Amino acid sequence: MDHEATITEQELERMLFDESAEPKALPLSLLERITNGFSYRMEIGRGGFAVVYKAMLNNGAVAVKRLSNTYMYENEFLREIECLVKVKHKNIVRFLGYCVDTQGNMAMYEGKFVLADIQQRLLCFEYLPNGGLNGYITDPSFGLEWRDRYxxxxxxxxxxxxxxxRNIVHLDLKPANILLDECMKPKITDFGISRCFAEDQTRIIASKVVGTTGYMAPEFVSHVITQKYDLYSLGVIIMEILIGDKGGQSVDNVRIR
Incomplete structure (x- = not known):
C-alpha cells in the first residue's frame, strides 16, 4: 500500500486549477471517495482494459481511470505514465496524478486460507465536459460549424x-481518444499503447502492434513503428471531420494525386 500519497481533496482541487502543477501520487482512499466507491453511476467511459469515472470535487471535477486487470495491463499503465509525465500542452489532456496501491486480502484456496495481493492502478486527469470527438462527427450539413471543425x-x-x-508515438489516435473541453478545444488522451522513443531513435520493431481497425496504417503488418502511424490516423480523422463518415476508410478507396 502506498503510504506516501497524502494529497487531500483540497490539494487536488488546487492542482486542477494550477496548470503549472506537476502530477503527484494520490491515495486510493481519496479516489474512492470522490467516485462514490467507483460507482457505476459515475462511469463516463469503458475500454479494453480500463474504466473511466467522473469524480466530483467541491469546486470542479476530474476524471479517474481505473485499470480493470492490473496484472495483465501493468505495462500499459507504466507506459502511459511514462508518456504523460513528458507532455504538457493545451491540446493534450492534463495529467494530475496516479495511484499505485497493493493490499493483502485473505481468501480460501483449495481448502486453505492464503494471503492474496489485490492491486489497484489508477490515473487522474482533468475532466472534459463535452466528451469524445466521435460524438460530433456528423454530416457537414449538421452539427459543428466549419470554423469549429477547422x-x-x-x-x-x-x-x-x-x-x-518529444519522441512519443500515440498509436491509437482516433475520435474517441480526442476529448473536447467546454470551449470545444480538442485534447488528445489515452496513452495506454503509446511508445516513447529514445532521443536519436526513429523506429521500433514491436513483437505485436495493436490499435483500432480503420485508423491503423497499412504497414502495421511489418511491426515497424514510426511516427507515420499517427499521421495515417490523423488523415483518417480529418476526412471523418470533413465528410462526416465514421469508421475510417478502406485503403483501396484512398487516391494519391
Whole structure:
C-alpha cells in the first residue's frame, strides 16, 4: 500500500486549477471517495482494459481511470505514465496524478486460507465536459460549424506535433481518444499503447502492434513503428471531420494525386 500519497481533496482541487502543477501520487482512499466507491453511476467511459469515472470535487471535477486487470495491463499503465509525465500542452489532456496501491486480502484456496495481493492502478486527469470527438462527427450539413471543425483539426495537429517533438508515438489516435473541453478545444488522451522513443531513435520493431481497425496504417503488418502511424490516423480523422463518415476508410478507396 502506498503510504506516501497524502494529497487531500483540497490539494487536488488546487492542482486542477494550477496548470503549472506537476502530477503527484494520490491515495486510493481519496479516489474512492470522490467516485462514490467507483460507482457505476459515475462511469463516463469503458475500454479494453480500463474504466473511466467522473469524480466530483467541491469546486470542479476530474476524471479517474481505473485499470480493470492490473496484472495483465501493468505495462500499459507504466507506459502511459511514462508518456504523460513528458507532455504538457493545451491540446493534450492534463495529467494530475496516479495511484499505485497493493493490499493483502485473505481468501480460501483449495481448502486453505492464503494471503492474496489485490492491486489497484489508477490515473487522474482533468475532466472534459463535452466528451469524445466521435460524438460530433456528423454530416457537414449538421452539427459543428466549419470554423469549429477547422479549429478542432488544427488543435489535434498541434497536440500531435507536440508528442512527436518529444519522441512519443500515440498509436491509437482516433475520435474517441480526442476529448473536447467546454470551449470545444480538442485534447488528445489515452496513452495506454503509446511508445516513447529514445532521443536519436526513429523506429521500433514491436513483437505485436495493436490499435483500432480503420485508423491503423497499412504497414502495421511489418511491426515497424514510426511516427507515420499517427499521421495515417490523423488523415483518417480529418476526412471523418470533413465528410462526416465514421469508421475510417478502406485503403483501396484512398487516391494519391
Amino acid at each position: 479549429n478542432i483539426i488544427k488543435g489535434i495537429c498541434e497536440g500531435l506535433h507536440h508528442l512527436h517533438q
